[in-house]
Amino acid sequence: MLFDTVLVANRGEIAVRVIRTLRELGVRSVAVYSDADADARHVREADTAVRIGPAPASESYLSVPALLDAARRTGAQAVHPGYGFLAENAAFARACAEAGLAFIGPSAEAISLMGDKIRAKETVRAAGVPVVPGAADPDIEAAAHELGAPVLLKPSAGGGGKGMRLVRDLAVLTDEIAAARREARSSFGDDTLLVERWIDRPRHIEIQVLADAHGNVVHLGERECSLQRRHQKIIEEAPSVLLTPEIRASMGAAAVEAARSCGYVGAGTVEFIVPGGDPSAYYFMEMNTRLQVEHPVTELITGLDLVEWQLRVAAGEPLDFGQDDVRLDGWAIEARICAEDPARGFLPSGGTVLALNEPSGAGIRTDSGLSEGTEVSSLYDPMLSKVIVHAKDRPSALRKLRAALADTVTLGVPTNAGFLRNLLAHPDVVSGELDTGLVERDAESLVDGSVPEEVYAAAAAVRFAELAPAPRDGWTDPFSVPNGFRLGGAPxxxxxxxxxxxxxxxxxxxxxxxxxxxRSVSVTVDGVTHHFRRAGDWLGRDGHSWHVLDHDPVAAALSGARHGGADTLAAPMPGTVTVVKVAVGDEVEAGQSLLVVEAMKMEHVISAPHAGTVTELDVTPGTTVAMDQVLAVVTPRDEEDA
Structure with a gap:
């Protein structure tokens, strides 16, 4: 018997997605929110909502007492953790059980076992599943030298690419280990690391598994997740062009054995790294003990609602189908829309969503936490939404997703939608010749930082229209019309x-x-008419957006007089200063790291642009900064000597 009320211990698009299934099943949904999300979409769409604390996640979405109290106050019988935050936190699963709440996920023991990458590898190896060679703390530095470059540093306590570092030069290994520990501690509260041999040009294939409490375990086919940037998946598809039916069956069986080895119950994902030249030589990487971001592609090709099955399994129901009943129909591809600016090196972005259009229609699905007016801050993960398509075959799905991304508009917040659209047209993507390094190798060719001529023409058309006077009583004062009229001369x-x-x-x-x-503007340039969505100073087209601002040369000159452009270190993204390594008066060398700014769980090191002296320092650890805010000024050494 299903639950009457379920609390969703998450936010954004995943909370909205879980709430959708709860509504379809007639189950009452409870949303939770921080002060930053008081007017968020997931709050409005739930049946009821509870404030759980201030904006920082550590005081709200990561507060176990606050979440349990919200469940108690609303009469919830179960908790769905979504993904991220506490979804793979064994202590939270255990606390839910102790409070009499069903945790919609595996047992605390399974989470603990598979969440520790070291124990997980040992466990699945004992079950006959091949694993990647490597070692764990405290021997990772020695092991890295023994394995030889390149090696991959990974946090033991978490996934999602956070804290992962690919080290190709062992001379910088010590610094990379320190940075990986900082990110792991920030993301997971645990800085334990492991090191693994890096397989060049690998493919990332994961198998979806589903297990009930009655001993039934099935796999639902694979997902190709090789298109990644900074170890974060950005495009996922199911099935994979790499796998033959025989290899799919072999990997699926290995995934089932991995799930059985830890007594797994619920929906989970077993991730493998696969040499592109020999897909039969696959290695277990880790098991994600939660719902995956990319679960919709599996849902679309199998016809199953994974959230529904999570709920049914947690309520004690057995699976009503076996492995032979699983059928894969057609092709599904997902694109993750993130708050980041490809033209600025994919740095996290932020702002207010001024205009929003999310694609829909036959074979198109958008999972989103956005609405017009949503404030996107640097406090949480940068993923805003997912656009997923389903078609009869891979070429049709690629075309459909490119068209859907062209119809995606998020004005006010720079996103990667246009970049993803370009990526889907990459020849290697079209042919299916993928590997996890493809995006990093070719990112520059897929990002065009220049602004098309028609964008400025559209902005000028908007400004011109704003100057036009409104008629009064059917008459317009001719001298108020912005037509460039001049006495004694041509306009x-x-x-x-x-x-x-x-x-x-x-x-x-x-x-x-x-x-x-x-809401729109159309301009003709060189005989071609271009159509844009617009909102305030923002223009959008084909998934791309531009923030076109009025330029005041006098104000710019005054600002430049205070700060020499090359000497000034500005925040590359909205975020929080976490590390300050210098003080005013310190001598620094070119390239020396001075500060670290963190946003959306990503660190960015600010380095000295040249040798000189720190003559201004406007921030301390914990300072919240806006994009382009001045952080410090380094006066060049040659100017000091002059």
Whole structure:
């Protein structure tokens, strides 16, 4: 018998997605929220919602007492953890059980076992599953030298690519270990690491498993997750073009054995690293004891609702199908929309969603936590939504997803939607020749930081329209019309100075014949008409967006007089300063690391642009900074000597 009320211990798109299934099953949903999410979409869509604390996750979404209290106050019988936050936290699963709540996931023992990558490898190895060669703390530095470069550093306590470091030069191993420990401690509260041999040009294949409390375990096929950036998956598909039916059956059986080895119950994922040249030589990497971000592609090709089955299994129901009943139908591909700016090195972004359009239609699904007015901050994970398509075959799915991304608009917050659309057209992606390093190798060719001419023309059309006077009583004062009229001379075309962050200022003339509304603008440049979505100073098209600002050369000159451009270190992203290594008056060398800024669980090191002296330092550890905010000034050594 299913639960009456379920508390969703998460936020954003995953909370919205879980709430959707709860609603379809007639189960009452309880959302939780921090002060930063008081008006979030998941809060509005749940049947009821409970405030659990202030904005920092450590005081809200990671607070076990606050979550248990919310469950008690709302009469919840079960807790769905989503993914991230406490989803793979054994102590939370145990606390739920002690409070009389069903934890919609595996047992605390299984989470603990598989969450510790070291014990997990030992356990599955004993079950006959091949594993990647490596070692764990305290011997990782010696083991890395024994394995030889390249090696991969990984946090033992968590996944999702956070804290992972690929080290190709062992001369920097000590610094990379320290950075990996910082990220692991920040993300998982545990800085234990392990090191593994790096397999060049590998593919990342994962198997979805589903197990009940009655001894039944099945796999639901594989997902190809090789398209990654900084060890984070960005495009996922099911099935994989790499696997033959025989290899799929072999990997599936290995995944089932891995699940059985830890007494797994619920939905989980067994991840394998696969040499592209020999897919039969696969290695176990880890098991994710939770619902995966990419679970929708499995749902679309199998016809199963994995969240529904999580609920049924947690309520004690047996699976009503066996392995032979699982059928894979067609092809599904998912793209993760993240708050990041590809033109600025994929640094995390933020802002208010001013205009939103999310694709829908036959074979198109969008899982999203967004709505117009949503404030995207640096406090939480940068993923905003997922666009998933289902088609009869892979070429059709690729085309459909590119079209869906072209129709994705998130004005006010820079995203990677346009970049993902470009990636899907990459020849190796189209042919299925994937590996986990493809995106990093070719990212530069997939990112165009320049601003098309028509973007500035559209911005000028908007400014021109804003200057046009409103008629009064059917009459317009001719002297108020912005037509460049001059006494004794020909009209002078109006020119508008603009700047797009990261680009040089430009001045453009107002175009003729443009069509401007509150939500769109169309302009013709060189005989081609271009259509844009618009909101305030933002313009969007084909998944790309541009923040086109008015440029004031006088204000820019005054700002430059205070801070020399090359000497000034500014925040590359909105976030929090976590480390300050220098003080005013310190002598520094070119490239020396001075500060660390963290946003959305990602660290960015700020280094000295040249040798010199720190003459200004405007931040301390814990300071919250905005994008482009001045952090420090380093006066060059040659200027000091002059």
């Amino acid at each position: 002078k075309a109006l020119a508008f100075p603009f700047r797009v962050p990261g680009n040089e200022p430009v001045t453009v003339l107002a175009p003729n014949g443009a069509q401007v509304t509150d």
